[in-house]
Amino acid sequence: MAKLLDKQRYKCALAAMQTVQAIERALPVLHSGPGCAQKLSESTGSSGYFSPNIFPCTSINEKDVVFGGVKKLNSTIENALKVVDADLYVVLTGCIPEIVGDDTGEVVSRFADSEKPVIYAPTAGFKGNNFKGHEQVVDAIIDQYLKKSDQKEKGLINIWADVPYQDLFWLGNIRQLEKLISELGLTPNTIFGYKRGIKNIDKIPHAEFNLLVSPWVGLSNMKKMERKLGIPYLHYNTLPIGATETSKFLREVGKFAGVDEAKVEAVIKEHEDYYYYLIERYADLFLENRVINKQFTVVADAQYTLGITKFLVNDLGLVPAKQFIVDDTPKNYRDQITEEFKKLNFGIEAEVSFETDGYKIHEEIKNHDYHGYPLVLGGYYEKEVTENLKGNFLNVSWPVQDKVVFDSFYVGYEGGIRLIEDIYTVAVSRFN
Amino acid sequence: MAYKIAIGTSDGVNVDLKFGEVKSFTIYSVEGKEYGLLEVRDVPEADTSKEAEASGCAPSGCEQPTQGCSVGCGGCGGNSSGCGGPGELTEKIAVIGDCRSVVCKKVGFQAQKQFEKKAISVFDVECTVKEALDKITFYYDKLDNHQSLKVNR
Numbered sequence: 001m002a003k004l005l006d007k008q009r010y011k012c013a014l015a016a017m018q019t020v021q022a023i024e025r026a027l028p029v030l031h032s033g034p035g036c037a038q039k040l041s042e043s044t045g046s047s048g049y050f051s052p053n054i055f056p057c058t059s060i061n062e063k064d065v066v067f068g069g070v071k072k073l074n075s076t077i078e079n080a081l082k083v084v085d086a087d088l089y090v091v092l093t094g095c096i097p098e099i100v101g102d103d104t105g106e107v108v109s110r111f112a113d114s115e116k117p118v119i120y121a122p123t124a125g126f127k128g129n130n131f132k133g134h135e136q137v138v139d140a141i142i143d144q145y146l147k148k149s150d151q152k153e154k155g156l157i158n159i160w161a162d163v164p165y166q167d168l169f170w171l172g173n174i175r176q177l178e179k180l181i182s183e184l185g186l187t188p189n190t191i192f193g194y195k196r197g198i199k200n201i202d203k204i205p206h207a208e209f210n211l212l213v214s215p216w217v218g219l220s221n222m223k224k225m226e227r228k229l230g231i232p233y234l235h236y237n238t239l240p241i242g243a244t245e246t247s248k249f250l251r252e253v254g255k256f257a258g259v260d261e262a263k264v265e266a267v268i269k270e271h272e273d274y275y276y277y278l279i280e281r282y283a284d285l286f287l288e289n290r291v292i293n294k295q296f297t298v299v300a301d302a303q304y305t306l307g308i309t310k311f312l313v314n315d316l317g318l319v320p321a322k323q324f325i326v327d328d329t330p331k332n333y334r335d336q337i338t339e340e341f342k343k344l345n346f347g348i349e350a351e352v353s354f355e356t357d358g359y360k361i362h363e364e365i366k367n368h369d370y371h372g373y374p375l376v377l378g379g380y381y382e383k384e385v386t387e388n389l390k391g392n393f394l395n396v397s398w399p400v401q402d403k404v405v406f407d408s409f410y411v412g413y414e415g416g417i418r419l420i421e422d423i424y425t426v427a428v429s430r431f432n
Numbered sequence: 433m434a435y436k437i438a439i440g441t442s443d444g445v446n447v448d449l450k451f452g453e454v455k456s457f458t459i460y461s462v463e464g465k466e467y468g469l470l471e472v473r474d475v476p477e478a479d480t481s482k483e484a485e486a487s488g489c490a491p492s493g494c495e496q497p498t499q500g501c502s503v504g505c506g507g508c509g510g511n512s513s514g515c516g517g518p519g520e521l522t523e524k525i526a527v528i529g530d531c532r533s534v535v536c537k538k539v540g541f542q543a544q545k546q547f548e549k550k551a552i553s554v555f556d557v558e559c560t561v562k563e564a565l566d567k568i569t570f571y572y573d574k575l576d577n578h579q580s581l582k583v584n585r
Binding site: 062063065066067099100101 | 553555556559571582
């Protein structure tokens, strides 16, 4: 059935090239039309050793549709191996080659003996969005690169979170998760960002377990690794922002990993003490009820909508209006995520809607009684509608137009404080 | 709707001629998925040296008229009033101007651009004439009937 996509919040599956790019010294090799990568490359912070402008691409045209693009793909991979110095080559297919039936897997298998690993992920746009594409790339690594290992390293834990580049704070967030895990005395292993790359991919099979911090993205990867590599997983579905959730998170991870309870509590206490010291210093600001809005709405992907809603209710005591999840969450995950919105402190439940139509979201925001000015945390699309309602707006999800984020983060105790700073900076600006 | 395909072949079996080498195009006519040999069209022999002189840019380095356009005279932009190269090219393209596509072993960049302007598809492939015709007619048939090219594997 045709579906309306007004104000799109994600890209096609081929945008998984961003996931590949987030792995240091991994190179996407695109089997697609020349315009695909161009359209998908518009995101800040994507230059570097490899940038989208130099990704090898077969640039297929009409001739390849009629006669097949296999030959071109073969020569593109062959020459990429000769010319570009990378650690891992990931062939990504666009819509056209998959529709006309190019056997990419067969071509890639010809390079099984090459010095550097070449793998491929089917990322045709008709298969889904870049959340799905991200999962395909991780799947490709599991299926085509990793081998099962019986040698387990004590305390080594793979951490998986949401989609690089799609999530504005991906780098800061995953570093912060690493930091929290290492404070429990465990050894975190992640594959994205600075100085991680192939050597950390190689460590994956030696981990004691996988830790997935996401409502749904990556869950299929965890199941695959459990089956194929024998690595059990802990699925923690809420992005921990602020003290309430982060303490809960540490306790659950500590329990799963068999960390001494006293040690976990000691870590929590140290963080909470400082966290509440900060909160206390600004209590006058929080208690001045004219500063902050009474009700809020989050319009973001599942991880932020859930994470921020829990944070604003549990830690800041705000009241949720309707929340929107715009990442086209697969239907089978929706019920379980909706349940999470009912588990808020003080018996509060939040209504949540899985909606990709920006017009409908904006109509609902306009028609809701926020008992004053609304607080809206969302993509840049929500800026105008919030301004028209004289509300406070903070850009937390893609697309991002009004801020630059290098390695800032919202995860953990410190991340919660950062989010409070950002929200209150917007709120107090009103009175200046 | 019937259409024609021009093929550069020396023996009628293999697509073995580059566009520049073609002295006569083999034209097939296609109706739906059925195709048949229509005719062989000769390319008129162009007196290239004369043309180059006439267009006035021979002294600036158009000793090789076929390449002169892109190399020698920066100003001629590939249109038909250029300096010999496109002139000859345009004439040759006009011979098959009523065709929907052209199939040759190789087709140069300038020629591809000229074909693009006339909305004639270029397929530079090395295969048998039969394979080329089978694949191209399959493709156009799907396209004309608004059917997906999707292959079930």
